[in-house]
Amino acid sequence: MRHLLSTKDLTKSDAILILDTAAQMAATQEREVRKLPTLRGKTVVNLFFEDSTRTRISFEAAAKRLSADVINFSAKGSSVSKGESLKDTALTLQAMGADAVVVRHWASGAAYQLAHGGWLHGSVLNAGDGTHQHPTQSLLDAFTIRKHLVTSPLGADLNGLTVAIVGDVLHSRVARSNVHLLHTLGAKVVLVAPATLVPVGIDPWPCDVVHTLDEAIESYDIDALMMLRVQRERMTGGGSAFFPSPAEYTRIYGLDGDRLRRLPDHAIVMHPGPMNRGLEISAEAADSPRSVIVEQVANGVAVRMAALYLLLAGEEAAQ
Amino acid sequence: MTGTIMGAADVSRALTRIAHEIVERNDGAADVVLMGIPSRGLPLAHRLAQRIAEIEPGFDAEAATGALDITMYRDDLFKNPTRTIGTTTVPAVGIDDAVVVLVDDVFHTGRTIRAALDAIRDLGRPRAVQLATLVDRGHRELPIRADFVGKNIPTARSERVDVRVEEIDGEDAVVLRKGE
Amino acid sequence: MSRPIVIKNASLYGDTTASLLIEDGVITAVGDVETPDDAVVVEADGLVALPGLVDLHTHLREPGREDAETIETGSRAAARGGWTAVHAMANTNPVADTAGVVEQVYSRGQEIGLCDVFPVGAVTVGLKGEHLSEMGAMASSKARVRLFSDDGVCVYDPVIMRRALEYVKTFDGAVVQHAQDLRLTEGAQMHEGEVSAELGLAGWPAVAEESIVARDALLAEHVGSRVHVQHLSTAGSVEIVRWAKDRAIQVTAEATPHHLLLTDESARTYDPLFKVNPPLRTQADVDALRQAVADGTIDIIATDHAPHASEDKDCEWASASFGMLGLETALGVIQKVLVDTGACTWRDVARLMSEAPARIGQVDDRHGRPLAEGEPANITLVDPNAAWTVEADQLASRARNTPYGGIELPGRAVATFLRGVPTHVDPTLEGAFA
Numbered sequence: 053m054r055h056l057l058s059t060k061d062l063t064k065s066d067a068i069l070i071l072d073t074a075a076q077m078a079a080t081q082e083r084e085v086r087k088l089p090t091l092r093g094k095t096v097v098n099l100f101f102e103d104s105t106r107t108r109i110s111f112e113a114a115a116k117r118l119s120a121d122v123i124n125f126s127a128k129g130s131s132v133s134k135g136e137s138l139k140d141t142a143l144t145l146q147a148m149g150a151d152a153v154v155v156r157h158w159a160s161g162a163a164y165q166l167a168h169g170g171w172l173h174g175s176v177l178n179a180g181d182g183t184h185q186h187p188t189q190s191l192l193d194a195f196t197i198r199k200h201l202v203t204s205p206l207g208a209d210l211n212g213l214t215v216a217i218v219g220d221v222l223h224s225r226v227a228r229s230n231v232h233l234l235h236t237l238g239a240k241v242v243l244v245a246p247a248t249l250v251p252v253g254i255d256p257w258p259c260d261v262v263h264t265l266d267e268a269i270e271s272y273d274i275d276a277l278m279m280l281r282v283q284r285e286r287m288t289g290g291g292s293a294f295f296p297s298p299a300e301y302t303r304i305y306g307l308d309g310d311r312l313r314r315l316p317d318h319a320i321v322m323h324p325g326p327m328n329r330g331l332e333i334s335a336e337a338a339d340s341p342r343s344v345i346v347e348q349v350a351n352g353v354a355v356r357m358a359a360l361y362l363l364l365a366g367e368e369a370a371q
Numbered sequence: 372m373t374g375t376i377m378g379a380a381d382v383s384r385a386l387t388r389i390a391h392e393i394v395e396r397n398d399g400a401a402d403v404v405l406m407g408i409p410s411r412g413l414p415l416a417h418r419l420a421q422r423i424a425e426i427e428p429g430f431d432a433e434a435a436t437g438a439l440d441i442t443m444y445r446d447d448l449f450k451n452p453t454r455t456i457g458t459t460t461v462p463a464v465g466i467d468d469a470v471v472v473l474v475d476d477v478f479h480t481g482r483t484i485r486a487a488l489d490a491i492r493d494l495g496r497p498r499a500v501q502l503a504t505l506v507d508r509g510h511r512e513l514p515i516r517a518d519f520v521g522k523n524i525p526t527a528r529s530e531r532v533d534v535r536v537e538e539i540d541g542e543d544a545v546v547l548r549k550g551e
Numbered sequence: 552m553s554r555p556i557v558i559k560n561a562s563l564y565g566d567t568t569a570s571l572l573i574e575d576g577v578i579t580a581v582g583d584v585e586t587p588d589d590a591v592v593v594e595a596d597g598l599v600a601l602p603g604l605v606d607l608h609t610h611l612r613e614p615g616r617e618d619a620e621t622i623e624t625g626s627r628a629a630a631r632g633g634w635t636a637v638h639a640m641a642n643t644n645p646v647a648d649t650a651g652v653v654e655q656v657y658s659r660g661q662e663i664g665l666c667d668v669f670p671v672g673a674v675t676v677g678l679k680g681e682h683l684s685e686m687g688a689m690a691s692s693k694a695r696v697r698l699f700s701d702d703g704v705c706v707y708d709p710v711i712m713r714r715a716l717e718y719v720k721t722f723d724g725a726v727v728q729h730a731q732d733l734r735l736t737e738g739a740q741m742h743e744g745e746v747s748a749e750l751g752l753a754g755w756p757a758v759a760e761e762s763i764v765a766r767d768a769l770l771a772e773h774v775g776s777r778v779h780v781q782h783l784s785t786a787g788s789v790e791i792v793r794w795a796k797d798r799a800i801q802v803t804a805e806a807t808p809h810h811l812l813l814t815d816e817s818a819r820t821y822d823p824l825f826k827v828n829p830p831l832r833t834q835a836d837v838d839a840l841r842q843a844v845a846d847g848t849i850d851i852i853a854t855d856h857a858p859h860a861s862e863d864k865d866c867e868w869a870s871a872s873f874g875m876l877g878l879e880t881a882l883g884v885i886q887k888v889l890v891d892t893g894a895c896t897w898r899d900v901a902r903l904m905s906e907a908p909a910r911i912g913q914v915d916d917r918h919g920r921p922l923a924e925g926e927p928a929n930i931t932l933v934d935p936n937a938a939w940t941v942e943a944d945q946l947a948s949r950a951r952n953t954p955y956g957g958i959e960l961p962g963r964a965v966a967t968f969l970r971g972v973p974t975h976v977d978p979t980l981e982g983a984f985a
């Protein structure tokens with residue numbers, strides 16, 4: 053593996069290798085000494101063009117627990133105000149000797165451009181690009197699902213499981229990553245969203261689409277229910293809003309105690325965070341024993357350790 | 372000299388002898404735990420534990436055996452194709468204040484054992500660490516020695532020593548091959 | 552007095568072999584011509600002679616963005632591509648919305664002399680879509696503007712569009728529309744479909760173009776005026792134009808070489824070289840456009856040559872400017888997608904890239920003329936067997952944003968004559984002019 057840019061690039065065996073490696077990494081995190089010498093001497097750059105403290109911290113913890121040197125690089129700029137160019141930034145990182153670049157960017161495709169622009173030698177790990185992909189998020193989701201719902205997880209796929217993803221699919225890199233990854237791992241994916249938040253051109257996606265959460269709960273045996281974060285501005289954009297009001301969204305798509313009780317007993321509730329309590333998820337659902345939201349965060353570190361290990365170990369042999 | 376150096380009977384005899392030596396050296400097996408280095412060190416560790424239990428009836432072979440994957444401690448990670456990380460299992464009785472006997476199939480440069488010592492240090496604080504190996508082929512690159520050796524086999528650097536074990540390969544044997 | 556030129560044994564329009572004698576900027580004999588003693592002789596066996604190409608849609612960036620292109624570099628690119636006339640779009644800085652600016656652009660083109668530069672005037676002041684610009688003044692200026700366009704933005708307000716259509720009748724002009732519903736394309740980055748869904752790039756629906764094309768056709772019918780639709784990109788637009796022509800609405804339409812060759816699949820590279828307005832569409836749209844060119848629904852090929860400075864393309868897709876170079880590659884692309892596929896003949900190419908655009912631009916008194924005795928010697932010689940690989944660094948344009956880098960095109964213009972003056976001579980023919 054040279055880069056991790058999109059879950060669409062992953063074969064089933066790639067995905068299982070990452071999850072199995074993450075399981076071994078997670079096991080090391082229960083020890084007294086959690087730091088491993090594995091990536092000693094390697095430099096990992098966290099290149100963040102978009103603020104995301106949680107994702108950055110997760111990658112930073114992952115790299116540090118593998119003894120890599122970590123450089124945090126926050127670049128200014130947005131789609132409105134152009135800042136330092138991607139190319140110039142990449143050349144700077146190359147000069148610093150980055151072995152891996154973890155990139156978060158507001159623009160879809162930025163990670164791909166960084167990996168294929170010919171500016172950098174190191175591996176590129178996509179930590180979320182625009183509304184395109186966020187592969188480590190979906191890997192940690194798959195890891196969490198496997199751990200809870202598969203009897204002997206190591207080496208296993210997600211065959212036979214049904215995962216419903218609820219919310220703003222149109223603007224969600226989490227949804228895009230998960231649809232491909234969960235399908236590759238053999239799970240059935242159901243997207244639940246108003247048609248305004250489903251992309252035109254979704255037909256080839258390997259998933260079903262329904263338009264209310266109640267319909268999803270009635271029609272499918274849901275094993276894992278993933279609530280996406282809703283951007284309030286998508287509903288209050290006046291003439292450009294995708295939905296009439298937050299209250300209507302909550303009524304049709306929100307996970308409350310009542311809907312939670314109608315899920316199968318073993319079903320787990322997930323959220324990539326940060327949550328809008330009272331909007332897409334009620335406090336009762338978020339804090340219920342079936343919620344694995346806090347555990348997702350811990351699994352995120354293990355999955356990112358696995359990704360960094362698999363990208364960086366063996367890199368000289370591969371060249 | 373190439374070809375089969377040890378047959379199944381030789382391997383069995385060597386393991387029995389090592390088991391006796393471990394008990395003898397440690398005045399019994401009360402504090403002994405075995406940690407096999409995957410992949411072939413692990414079944415060897417289990418077999419040694421069985422034999423020790425036969426000598427010392429109070430020894431719980433199951434609880435005193437673990438696996439020590441050293442992939443994440445290797446110093447040659449970047450020069451070789453990516454290795455899959457194996458499972459590390461701490462023996463149920465724990466390793467703090469225990470005598471940890473590392474078990475590997477072939478003892479060569481010493482780098483694997485160096486990595487294993489680092490890995491052990493992150494798992495706990497044993498009273499002592501000892502090394503048992505089925506084959507010692509020489510060519511040490513570090514000041515490390517084995518405590519228990521099944522057979523010393525002088526080799527050329529270019530030669531390969533393949534240890535085959537029943538649990539993985541379907542037979543017990545040690546084969547010396549010419550290097551490519 | 553310049554030396555006479557004999558173009559020997561060219562294939563006129565790809566049909567009949569004949570020689571052309573050029574004297575004092577005029578074709579003075581066609582057929583078995585006598586070669587004057589002092590004549591330059593161009594051996595044109597295997598070359599196709601076409602009337603000099605006329606581009607109805609060119610961005611030359613001067614005044615304002617001379618770092619991307621100038622009238623001089625753009626004229627050189629045009630000559631190399633086989634063009635003898637280009638229509639320069641109004642979205643410069645300052646905008647070409649006054650007689651002063653259009654005269655300056657026109658004069659600069661004449662001064663350089665590599666091709667005729669006909670300015671297109673802005674429909675509205677500053678391209679803001681609010682007030683009609685002084686189209687009459689531009690029409691009666693030295694630049695003799697007949698086409699008006701806010702290209703880059705759509706004349707979106709239906710009342711302004713109606714007034715413009717009515718007003719240009721005064722001087723028999725036409726409104727040239729960049730059909731794009733602004734509300735439906737806010738933030739849009741690429742064609743809205745399966746590829747945009749996967750790539751997470753904001754979608755640009757086909758309907759955003761088609762609704763404006765339909766509206767403008769109906770407005771043109773209502774007020775009895777002429778509308779020219781730029782860069783048709785969707786199968787739906789083709790249907791609407793076909794319908795409008797059936798109703799005898801005065802609508803003409805253009806297609807660009809890139810919309811006839813490339814699809815939205817190119818966006819998978821996230822390389823902004825493929826970012827263009829309107830966006831690259833699907834293969835079904837490409838097929839419909841090719842069919843429409845072949846059956847005459849689409850009247851002309853125009854380049855929408857849009858140079859951009861490297862910093863506007865060497866960046867994230869969403870930050871990049873829309874547009875791609877086209878002048879130097881158009882002929883090769885058209886040969887590849889229309890001639891070599893059998894959809895069109897070279898005779899059709901003469902109509903699509905010279906005669907019809909000259910007529911729409913109302914410069915057909917000087918351009919797009921027959922290759923016949925007494926006509927101005929605006930001639931393009933094409934070598935349909937001179938395959939070449941496009942290299943961005945080798946282009947005459949100041950900008951480098953070609954989407955065809957590394958692609959092989961089957962043929963190219965090997966000589967271009969503007970009123971008898973060679974404005975481009977391929978190295979293979981240079982000997983004749985030594």
Ligand SMILES: [Zn+2]
Binds near residue numbers: 702703704781782829
């Ligand atoms: Zn345009």
